[in-house]
Amino acid sequence: MSARTSKAVFLKSYPNGLPTADDFEIREIDAPSPGPGEMLCRTVWMSVDPYMRGRMRPDVKSYIPPFSLDAPLEGGAVSEVIESNIPDFAPGDYVVDFAGGWKEYYVTKGERTQKAMPNLAPLPAWLGVLGMPGMTAWAGVTQIMDPKEGETLFVSGAAGAVGSVVCQLGKLRGARVVASAGSAEKIRWLTEEAGVDVALNYKDYKNAAELTRALSEAAPKGVDCYFENVGGMHLEAALNCIAPGARIALCGMISMYNNTEPEPGPPNLVNLIGRGVMARGFIVSEYADKAMEFASEVAPLVAAGKIKFQQTEYDGLDEAPGAFIGLFHGDNAGKAVIRVGPDKT
Ligand SMILES: NC(=O)c1ccc[n+]([C@@H]2O[C@H](COP(=O)([O-])OP(=O)(O)OC[C@H]3O[C@@H](n4cnc5c(N)ncnc54)[C@H](OP(=O)(O)O)[C@@H]3O)[C@@H](O)[C@H]2O)c1
Incomplete structure (x- = not known):
């Protein structure tokens, strides 16, 4: 012993x-x-x-x-x-x-x-940023959503470990980034440090309809890419604003993790059909063989202060x-x- x-x-x-x-x-x-x-x-x-x-x-x-x-x-x-x-x-x-x-x-x-x-x-x-959450962000951005210059990327849970990297990778690819997080200080960091275009404090909105109104103003041409960390009213609002041909990376739904009863799904899933949307769930380990690719892209960006x-x-x-x-x-x-x-x- x-x-x-x-x-x-x-x-x-x-x-x-x-x-x-x-x-x-x-x-x-x-x-x-x-x-x-x-x-x-x-x-x-x-x-x-x-x-x-x-x-x-x-x-x-x-x-x-x-x-x-x-x-x-x-x-x-x-x-x-x-x-x-x-x-x-x-x-x-x-x-x-x-x-x-x-x-x-x-x-x-x-x-x-x-x-x-x-x-x-x-x-x-x-x-x-250089570990599992950073790799998760990178995988969702590069392997699933692939945001293009000028497209709009919406990120929920945006000030967290994963979301903050998604926002910055999106900006580096030339996307318009709309972020959602839950405090005034997080909104300040997202706009002033991470450089997102619009940051919404989701606690200002009582329900999916209110969040949808705010998101449609922030994303007037629709949401081309949605990085899902939260679920619930965020997913419903994103689907209301989703653009034709959009890509959704389903990473997490933290708002549901402590539920004791099953929560009904969003009532507007049908939008996926008519708008030809691709929604892909993933677990980061699925992309383990791409760890070197992640590190060689993200580590220099972190070292150069381009990802905070x-x-x-x-x-x-x-x-x-x-x-x-x-x-x-x-x-x-x-x-x-x-x-x-x-x-x-
Ligand atoms: N698929 C994968 O392989 C993978 C890997 C890592 C993480 N994930 C998922 O990615 C998401 C983010 O993970 P993370 O490590 O980056 O965590 P994190 O964002 O650093 O921390 C969790 C954040 O979630 C927000 N939150 C908590 N409850 C919420 C609610 N009811 N509604 C809205 N926001 C809520 C809080 O921020 P606010 O102040 O903004 O509310 C909290 O700070 C989680 O869903 C996690 O399960 C998935």
Whole structure:
């Protein structure tokens, strides 16, 4: 047994509706020891992501299995290699792991582990703009919507980790970008920093009809591309304004993740037919073979300041449940990250 202990966050109960702090429990466990072909990593930064809510529903079949109540939670992390029995990784390396987070120490075989390069970008950026959310944004823009110069791109959840990158990739392709987010400060960042053409605070609109009116003013020629992060009234408004031949990237529907009853679909799906719209759902892992293409396009843009990013930092594993719950209240601007251990870079 290892002498080292590791703080870890467990799910105590599967949430019913919006998760609460009582659904989580922090425990002290023995840190694992690496066997042959394994390495021990110390989590430095970890990510909280909306998709994790889907893994808290044991009764729903999904593309990824539900969390167990008997093991620490898993999530994206940037970590320091402490001991390694894997030739490609050495102590002192910084790595990005899909399942490393929510615990101080973990062991991995390194099969899905990538190196983070602190000389290129600060460690948390490897969980955001240069990590899974950035790749998700890039995949939706380049592989699904392909916005053209002069077209109108509408982005919901626009000030978050994924949406903020979608907006800026859209601008770089010459699109008119209309963004939607939920606070005055997020609207300011989107217009003044991310450079979108119009930003709508969706909380100013009571229903889909009101949001439709605002969107049709912001997108007078119609919406040629819609990047869907939210669902509900955003999808309905987007479909009301959708242009002939439009492309929709269905990335997420966060407004529905805590529903306890099924929500009726938008009443205007029929617009997809007459307007010849292509709507494509996707999970970022589908595009894993394009990771190098993503990195070679986006990393230089980030380094040159042409893609800006925000992050909301929390301190310590104890704050992770609250940070996760905060995603559903809009507490984060850009990527929500937790500092789990000292960042020596
Ligand atoms: N398909 C994939 O592979 C993939 C990968 C990553 C993420 N996603 C999805 O992409 C979306 C964005 O993820 P992210 O990591 O970038 O999260 P994020 O946008 O950084 O954080 C979530 C944001 O969603 C907004 N939100 C929460 N509840 C809402 C509601 N009821 N109505 C409207 N907005 C709400 C909040 O911003 P406001 O202040 O604006 O309300 C909050 O800050 C999520 O739906 C996620 O599940 C999908």
